[in-house]
Amino acid sequence: MVSFKTNFDFKPLLLLPLLALIALPLIDSFDTWLTLSVAGLAMGMIIFIMASGLTLVFGLMDVLNFGHGVFIALGAFVATTVLSSMLDWTQSSELWRNLVAVGVAMALAMLAAAIIGLAFERLIVRPVYGQHLKQILITMGGMIIGEELIKVIWGPLQIALPLPEAMRGSLLWGDASLEKYRLMAVVVGLFVFAFQAWTLSRTKVGLLIRAGVQDREMVEALGYKIRRLFVGVFVVGSALAGLGGVMWGLYQQNVVPQMGAQVNVLIFIVIIMGGLGSTGGALIGALMVGLMANYTGFLLPKLALFSNIALMAAILLWRPQGVYPVANR
Numbered sequence: 535m536v537s538f539k540t541n542f543d544f545k546p547l548l549l550l551p552l553l554a555l556i557a558l559p560l561i562d563s564f565d566t567w568l569t570l571s572v573a574g575l576a577m578g579m580i581i582f583i584m585a586s587g588l589t590l591v592f593g594l595m596d597v598l599n600f601g602h603g604v605f606i607a608l609g610a611f612v613a614t615t616v617l618s619s620m621l622d623w624t625q626s627s628e629l630w631r632n633l634v635a636v637g638v639a640m641a642l643a644m645l646a647a648a649i650i651g652l653a654f655e656r657l658i659v660r661p662v663y664g665q666h667l668k669q670i671l672i673t674m675g676g677m678i679i680g681e682e683l684i685k686v687i688w689g690p691l692q693i694a695l696p697l698p699e700a701m702r703g704s705l706l707w708g709d710a711s712l713e714k715y716r717l718m719a720v721v722v723g724l725f726v727f728a729f730q731a732w733t734l735s736r737t738k739v740g741l742l743i744r745a746g747v748q749d750r751e752m753v754e755a756l757g758y759k760i761r762r763l764f765v766g767v768f769v770v771g772s773a774l775a776g777l778g779g780v781m782w783g784l785y786q787q788n789v790v791p792q793m794g795a796q797v798n799v800l801i802f803i804v805i806i807m808g809g810l811g812s813t814g815g816a817l818i819g820a821l822m823v824g825l826m827a828n829y830t831g832f833l834l835p836k837l838a839l840f841s842n843i844a845l846m847a848a849i850l851l852w853r854p855q856g857v858y859p860v861a862n863r
Contacts, residue, residue, distance in 0.1 A: 543858070546818050549818060553826065564710075565708050566832070571828075572717070573716055574821075574829065575824060575825065577785070578825065579722070579724070579820070580781045580785055581824060584774075584775055585800075586726060586778075587771030587774035587775045588771060588775070589808065589812070589816040590770065590774075590813070592805065595767060597669060599771075601674065601680065602771075603775075603793075604650075604676065604680030605647040605651055605773075605775035605794070606775045607792075607793050607794035608646055608647050608650060608680070608776060609647050609783075610779035610780060611687070611688050613640070614693050614695050614783070615688075616635075617635060617639050617698075623698075624696075625698075625699050626698075626700070628700060631700075632699065643779060644777050645773070647772045647775055647777075648770070650680075651769050654676060654768075655765055655768045658676045681792060682791075690791060692789070693788065694787065694788050695786070700714075701714050702714070702715075722781065731813060743767060746763060782797065800842065805819070807819035807823075807856055808820075808857060809860055810860055812858040818857055819856075822845060822849075827841060
């Protein structure tokens with residue numbers, strides 16, 4: 535369940551600068567460190583966008599949706615179709631035209647993921663509410679079916695998803711190279727986090743959702759349909775996964791039907807580190823995962839695949855329930 539403390543715990547916020555400062559003397563130059571740090575923050579923000587939907591679903595609905603990856607893959611493939619049909623916009627050197635094309639792709643990807651998410655909740659998740667083991671098994675099966683349907687529509691092969699023309703390249707700050715798209719990813723991620731935090735803490739819908747988590751019967755007695763609100767949470771979580779799929783596909787510049795399953799591991803690492811349902815914890819976890827992946831990829835490439843597992847183990851040794859544990863979980 536979701537709880538709010540009057541005394542905010544700032545200790546987890548220190549983990550990000552601590553990790554960056556530990557990496558600084560290990561890297562040859564400040565400019566290289568800055569390049570890697572910005573790249574890591576961008577990667578972390580994209581992972582957060584993908585994970586934020588699942589964080590909402592688990593934090594507010596107590597649903598373990600291992601099929602979350604299918605919404606990520608769907609969003610990415612919808613983007614390939616949309617952007618390939620808007621070549622006049624994506625190949626333009628004018629940034630605003632590129633932003634319009636990517637915005638349309640994001641909107642349609644989120645819409646498609648939301649619609650499939652609604653069907654997924656009704657047909658697959660609803661019969662197993664409150665049964666975690668069955669949720670894991672049936673949602674994994676749903677993801678496998680979803681991947682096969684993606685193969686039927688778009689084919690089983692990798693599809694290129696190149697960046698629009700004006701989003702390619704880097705901005706130079708001294709000898710540091712800051713990629714334009716990664717800077718944009720940081721901005722989008724911050725917006726998603728701010729919007730979620732504002733909605734849950736400052737709006738009537740957020741109040742009703744949090745109240746429904748604490749005492750569902752009382753809220754329903756007041757005449758509110760909590761089931762509908764929770765279905766809405768699942769649909770919004772699916773739409774956010776679709777948005778994350780577009781961002782991740784453009785980050786990788788290619789998409790494959792299995793991409794959702796491939797990033798599921800990172801997503802669950804982030805959620806576990808964050809505190810199993812905490813949006814703020816998921817943000818910190820995602821940024822740490824992004825930074826760790828970039829630092830170790832530069833310093834010790836052979837250990838990069840295991841670095842995030844080691845990071846999660848270290849965090850859980852410090853705080854076994856995650857950096858911002860959700861109360862009564």
